[in-house]
Amino acid sequence: MSKSIPSARLDRLLANLGYGTRREVQGLIHSGRVILDGEAETDPAQHVYVKADLATRMTVSGEPLDPPPGLALMIHKPLGVTCSHKETGALIYSLLPERWRRRDPVISTVGRLDKETSGLLLMTDDGALLHRIISPRHHVPKRYQVTLDRPLNGDEAAIFAAGGLMLEGEEKPLLPAEMEVVGPKQATLTLHEGRYHQVRRMFAAVGNHVTALHRDRIGLLDLPADLEPGAYRLLTAADIEQVFGASA
Numbered sequence: 125m126s127k128s129i130p131s132a133r134l135d136r137l138l139a140n141l142g143y144g145t146r147r148e149v150q151g152l153i154h155s156g157r158v159i160l161d162g163e164a165e166t167d168p169a170q171h172v173y174v175k176a177d178l179a180t181r182m183t184v185s186g187e188p189l190d191p192p193p194g195l196a197l198m199i200h201k202p203l204g205v206t207c208s209h210k211e212t213g214a215l216i217y218s219l220l221p222e223r224w225r226r227r228d229p230v231i232s233t234v235g236r237l238d239k240e241t242s243g244l245l246l247m248t249d250d251g252a253l254l255h256r257i258i259s260p261r262h263h264v265p266k267r268y269q270v271t272l273d274r275p276l277n278g279d280e281a282a283i284f285a286a287g288g289l290m291l292e293g294e295e296k297p298l299l300p301a302e303m304e305v306v307g308p309k310q311a312t313l314t315l316h317e318g319r320y321h322q323v324r325r326m327f328a329a330v331g332n333h334v335t336a337l338h339r340d341r342i343g344l345l346d347l348p349a350d351l352e353p354g355a356y357r358l359l360t361a362a363d364i365e366q367v368f369g370a371s372a
């Protein structure tokens with residue numbers, strides 16, 4: 125069955141992308157600054173098909189249109205920023221273009237990384253995609269590079285792999301997780317669920333303390349080596365396939 129392509133009134137689309145209030149974007153459109161396929165589109169009530177390629181066919185004040193709804197991106201989360209809309213201080217959203225913060229539907233993080241965790245974070249305005257990635261049913265693994273305060277004992281990998289570990293204050297045991305030793309105080313840990321501060325609490329449960337934490341992979345999607353802390357890029361269809369590439 126073919127999926128129908130949603131259409132939207134031009135003024136509504138631009139207002140929902142954060143270009144201004146409905147009245148402001150009507151002004152932009154009337155002034156001839158919205159160009160579609162090389163021609164000024166001066167009717168705010170004109171319906172346009174909302175597909176990803178719209179960003180290559182439309183310009184607003186000479187700049188390519190922002191990605192239409194259905195946006196998904198990867199960002200290299202730096203240390204010290206928070207994955208929240210509400211808290212004060214440095215927020216992950218401040219690393220995106222200012223206009224993107226006024227979009228409807230809003231862009232959210234796909235799960236969270238702690239303030240003091242760096243690495244690969246996905247963000248999207250697509251609720252169904254977000255749910256598919258975080259839902260335990262889809263088993264999207266996430267891999268972390270862990271640095272510890274004290275040398276590993278040698279039994280951690282077996283304890284984590286067995287599953288059943290109970291974290292303090294929780295009622296449900298953990299799912300099995302895979303740990304690989306990288307050095308005396310370094311390991312990678314791959315999780316198949318996402319509990320609050322899970323990696324830090326798992327190592328606390330075996331008597332150690334995490335001093336640095338970095339996520340480098342979601343599914344089979346790696347954080348690109350050339351994506352600097354704070355930088356982001358849109359996900360391609362191939363990237364999204366990689367996210368689900370290791371899933372059952």
Ligand code: URA
Binds near residue numbers: 239325
């Ligand atoms: N586990 C943690 O402890 N922190 C994170 O940010 C992610 C996983």
